[in-house]
Amino acid sequence: MVYVLLCVLAAPFHLSGVLGALSTVTWPLPAALGLTFLGTLLGALLTAWLLSRAHPPAQGYRAAWPGWFGRLAAQVQRRAVLTGVLARLALGSGAALEAFFVLTGYTRRQYLVTAVLGTALWTLQALLGVTLLRELAKASPGLAALFALLPPLTVAALLALRRARQRQDAA
Structure with missing residues (x-):
């Protein structure tokens, strides 16, 4: 129960992944999966509920949203569950992610489906x-390091390509 409570408290701060990684050291994988899922889900639900109570409706703010956020919000209108699941899959939990669901107008049902x-x-x-x-890492520490660095290196490469294209378009 203490671990689940820690996950609930860590969820708004995007720290559930750290606790989840540590849980695999303490418990067998099935137990770690179940406990991390439960704590992260409860933390996400609590965070979204608190944000929905504290934040006024988003309609008045849409004009001030950056373009990318407006495009993402438009995807919510077309494919709410798919957009929400992909956002959750990429980010896990956190106050910013739960605010996304509140600001883009997810219904309670859509939010629950995407959250679970x-x-x-x-x-x-x-x-x-x-x-x-x-x-x-046990078999090949170098290969493990390469795989661990692959996601941030891929993101850095994609950002560099985007900047190069923007410079090329500007020239």
């Missing part, structure tokens, strides 16, 4: 990824 499904998928990929990386 997205948190389950996020927990599974996060904890399986940590477990696989740990096993790979």
Whole structure:
């Protein structure tokens, strides 16, 4: 119960992944998956509920949203569950993610479906990824380091390509 409470408290701060990774050291994978899922889901639900109570309706703010956020909000109108699950899968939990759901007008039903499904998928990929990386590190530390660095290196490469295209378009 203490671990689940820690996950609930960590969820608004995007720290559920850290706790999830540590849980695989303490418990067998099935227990770590279940406890991390439960704590992260409860933390996300509590955060979203508190934000929905504290924040006025978003309609008056839409004009001030950056373009990318407006485009993302438009995707919510077309594919709410898919957009929400992908956002949850990418970010896990956190106050900013829960604010996204509040600001873009998710219904309670849409939010619950995306929270449960997205948190389950996020927990599974996060904890399986940590477990696989740990096993790979036992066999080949260099290969494990390469796989650990692959996501941030990919993001850096994509950002560099985007900047190069923007410079090329400006010239």
